[in-house]
Amino acid sequence: MMNQPFPQDIYAKRRQRLAISMREKSGGGILILETAAEVYRNRDSDFPYRHDSDFYYLTGFNEPGATLVMTVSPKEVHTHLFCRPKDLEREIWDGWRLGPEAAPQYLGLDSAESIEKIDALIPAYIENQRAIYTRMIQGSFDSAQLNQWLKKVKAGARNGSATPEVLFDAEALIHEMRLFKDAHEIDIMRRAGKIAAAGHIRAMQHAKPGLHEYHLEAELLHTFRYNGAQSVAYNTIVAGGANACVLHHRAGHAQLKDGDLCLIDAGCELDGYASDITRTFPVNGKFTGPQKAIYELVLASQYAAIEKTKAGLDFQAPHEAALRVLTQGLMDLGLINKKETADLDNALELKAYQRFYMHRTSHWLGMDVHDVGEYRDPQSSTNPRSWRLLEPGMVLTIEPGLYIRKADDIHADYWDIGIRIEDDALVTNDACDLLSREVPVSIEEIEYLMKQSS
Known part of the structure; x- marks a missing residue:
């Protein structure tokens, strides 16, 4: 629960540094980065949850079921979080959730939505972007999911929508940043x-x-x-x-x-x-x-x-x-x-x-x-x-x-x-x-x- 001040500026500076690297490499684009999934140990028991390091490095957010989307143009950066919605029943069993309503103000992001809406909303973020930055080795998303999003973007080509032509490994940029500790x-x-x-x-x-x-x-x-x-x-x-x-x-x-x-x-x-x-x-x-x-x-x-x-x-x-x-x-x-x-x-x-x-x-x-x-x-x-x-x-x-x-x-x-x-x-x-x-x-x-x- 939010019982202590959150150091927004630390994570905002990291995202800005990443945005600069994306501009230098491709003129900008869209970053899509998912946190780690929950892993079940056996039947009704799961392993203690541990966030994805790259995701946490850029957000400071340690809940499962979340994806960071960052769009970078030559002049602007927009940060958006998809996260688990508030759910009183699940919170009784599994613990408190930040939720998309509180996430932008608490984490210092521009906007947030329920992770349940990601398939419907993310194509609009992808269209007209210069490039996509995501994981290439251990993919944030399976290729089928990413292909579905790109297919929706391409379907709007007659209306003037453009599809990113280049896919970059986000880890190459993030890991170079993580090598130097602040x-x-x-x-x-x-x-x-x-x-x-x-x-x-x-x-x-x-x-x-x-x-x-x-x-x-x-x-x-x-x-x-x-x-x-x-x-x-x-x-x-x-x-x-x-x-x-x-x-x-x-x-x-x-x-x-x-x-x-x-x-x-x-x-x-x-x-x-x-x-x-x-x-x-x-x-x-x-x-x-x-x-x-x-x-x-x-x-x-x-x-x-x-x-x-x-x-x-x-x-x-x-x-x-x-x-x-x-x-x-x-x-x-x-x-x-x-x-x-x-x-x-x-x-x-x-x-x-x-x-x-x-x-x-x-x-x-x-x-x-x-x-x-x-x-x-x-x-x-x-x-x-x-x-x-x-x-x-x-x-x-x-x-x-x-x-x-x-x-x-x-x-x-x-x-x-x-x-x-x-x-x-x-x-x-x-x-x-x-x-x-x-x-x-x-x-x-x-x-x-x-x-x-x-």
């Missing part, structure tokens, strides 16, 4: 990072041999919701022992054992924005010698990547920095056979690290945990295109790791050690601002925290 977004992501950090600390404090992975997941979920986050940002990973070598291991029934490590990769979603943190710690509160050696190596590689996360360097720079540290460390520990690699550069060229480190060091972060935006320079004409330069306002994760599975050619002391350390970094002019560093990260800090808790 002050409003950064504030939310900073708060999301604090909540997620509190969850990780609580999980560390409660960890002890004999508990199960799901016990620590419960501590995380409790902290997220207690502090106001609406949901998890992704399926929570709690992985004890050998499970830590499975990159996307879901928190399950496995017991946390004395002497094992526990890897937790968990983040919350706050007001539509994700946090993403990973920490690895000893279940009994004390790292063994081999665990400490691998942990220190991963942490050193993260520090190296952090140093390369700043404006002017490219997206690949943090990954390459982490790889050099990890690969040299693996060679020093004897986990990479020096006889098979002449030196560090040769080991990197042969990707000798890939057995133990098989994912990248970073991904964009924002409304989606693996957020949108090009990783390659969109202006580059080379093949393959060069990595894009980091710029202020971008947010990315920094998450190196090592995963050492049981194998005959690996010393038993290192078997089943899986370690990942991940933080969320806001790119600034001369460095990066870590939004998630309130969780202990050094061996000393982690062991001290767990000792105090016990």
